Amino acid sequence: MSQAVLLHEPGPPENFSYEDITVADPGPGEAQMRQAFSGINFIDTHFRSGLYSPGDLPAVLGREGAGVITKLGEGVTDLSVGQRAAYGSVMGSYAEIRNIDASRLVPVPDEIADDVAAAMMLKGLTAQFLVRQVRKIGKGDTILIQAVAGGVGLILCQWAKHLGATVIGTVSSAEKAAIAKTKGCDHVILYEDVDFVEAVLDLTGGRGADAVYDAVGVKTFEGSMAATAEFGTVAHYGAPSGPIPPEVFGKLPRDRFLIRPTLPGFSAKRENLLAMADDLFAVVKSGGVSIEINQRFALKDVALAHVALESRRTTGSTVLEI
Numbered sequence: 434m435s436q437a438v439l440l441h442e443p444g445p446p447e448n449f450s451y452e453d454i455t456v457a458d459p460g461p462g463e464a465q466m467r468q469a470f471s472g473i474n475f476i477d478t479h480f481r482s483g484l485y486s487p488g489d490l491p492a493v494l495g496r497e498g499a500g501v502i503t504k505l506g507e508g509v510t511d512l513s514v515g516q517r518a519a520y521g522s523v524m525g526s527y528a529e530i531r532n533i534d535a536s537r538l539v540p541v542p543d544e545i546a547d548d549v550a551a552a553m554m555l556k557g558l559t560a561q562f563l564v565r566q567v568r569k570i571g572k573g574d575t576i577l578i579q580a581v582a583g584g585v586g587l588i589l590c591q592w593a594k595h596l597g598a599t600v601i602g603t604v605s606s607a608e609k610a611a612i613a614k615t616k617g618c619d620h621v622i623l624y625e626d627v628d629f630v631e632a633v634l635d636l637t638g639g640r641g642a643d644a645v646y647d648a649v650g651v652k653t654f655e656g657s658m659a660a661t662a663e664f665g666t667v668a669h670y671g672a673p674s675g676p677i678p679p680e681v682f683g684k685l686p687r688d689r690f691l692i693r694p695t696l697p698g699f700s701a702k703r704e705n706l707l708a709m710a711d712d713l714f715a716v717v718k719s720g721g722v723s724i725e726i727n728q729r730f731a732l733k734d735v736a737l738a739h740v741a742l743e744s745r746r747t748t749g750s751t752v753l754e755i
């Protein structure tokens with residue numbers, strides 16, 4: 434027997450229940466892990482609420498975790514029992530013991546602790562494709578990150594600074610602004626209080642930002658496009674404030690590169706996943722990016738973590754201790 438958090442029906446956080454489960458032996462191509470930590474991500478709230486389908490019910494949610502491999506299924510040859518491993522974007526992390534497609538696991542270097550690995554795999558690999566692939570950020574770039582004090586936001590901010598960019602970030606409160614500043618954000622805009630488009634245009638001499646990272650959604654998307662320089666890039670990669678109505682796309686400014694990227698897309702091939710993870714581990718080991726675990730909850734208290742995330746009370750990463 435082991436413990437897991439099950440969702441029997443999509444809905445509010447109270448629908449989670451902490452239960453004993455039996456985990457079968459791993460099947461062909463799978464590994465079994467004893468997890469030490471699970472990450473929490475905004476997308477988890479969409480699977481819980483039913484906005485996205487959680488699949489067959491009851492379901493174990495959560496898409497980020499780290500721990501040790503305890504068993505290997507048939508045909509898994511590049512991992513070993515006893516090895517520390519982590520993953521992002523694979524459902525089922527709110528559990529003590531789980532089976533997982535072994536091709537999605539990444540061995541974790543000794544220098545990176547389990548809680549840090551669980552806090553960064555989904556968010557950090559997302560930051561990787563955003564600053565290193567969607568657009569190769571470097572010296573001379575000025576970028577805008579919406580909700581910069583969030584999980585992905587703080588990693589993106591530090592990584593872009595490390596690559597030489599000037600970072601403008603938006604946040605909803607002075608407390609979040611102070612946190613973003615400590616992580617290198619050059620200009621923080623309180624977007625509930627001021628017009629962020631005007632602020633970005635002022636800061637860039639009317640040009641707009643070279644790249645805009647928007648995972649806030651309907652509330653900011655049109656402004657993000659307006660705050661982007663000609664031939665600049667807009668990555669729209671999430672929407673906690675709500676999806677973009679289709680009619681908006683017909684009235685966007687022209688001559689901007691717009692992409693709606695996803696981690697499953699960028700990491701679909703194992704060689705890409707491993708290369709992206711190497712890049713992430715290297716920047717974390719170098720100190721260029723520090724993973725800020727600002728909230729910790731016990732596995733059984735996952736509902737409290739969802740409430741905190743949805744009510745915008747979190748900053749940086751959140752983990753569940755298992």
Ligand SMILES: NC(=O)c1ccc[n+]([C@@H]2O[C@H](COP(=O)([O-])OP(=O)(O)OC[C@H]3O[C@@H](n4cnc5c(N)ncnc54)[C@H](OP(=O)(O)O)[C@@H]3O)[C@@H](O)[C@H]2O)c1
Binds near residue numbers: 648695
């Ligand atoms: N495409 C992908 O593959 C991918 C991968 C990872 C994450 N994402 C997306 O990236 C975003 C960030 O994820 P995260 O896990 O790091 O979350 P997060 O940024 O830690 O939390 C979301 C933040 O969004 C802001 N926000 C603005 N309006 C909101 C609203 N109506 N309700 C809730 N929050 C609101 C809040 O910051 P303020 O209080 O400062 O406004 C909040 O802290 C999410 O949209 C997620 O779905 C996408």
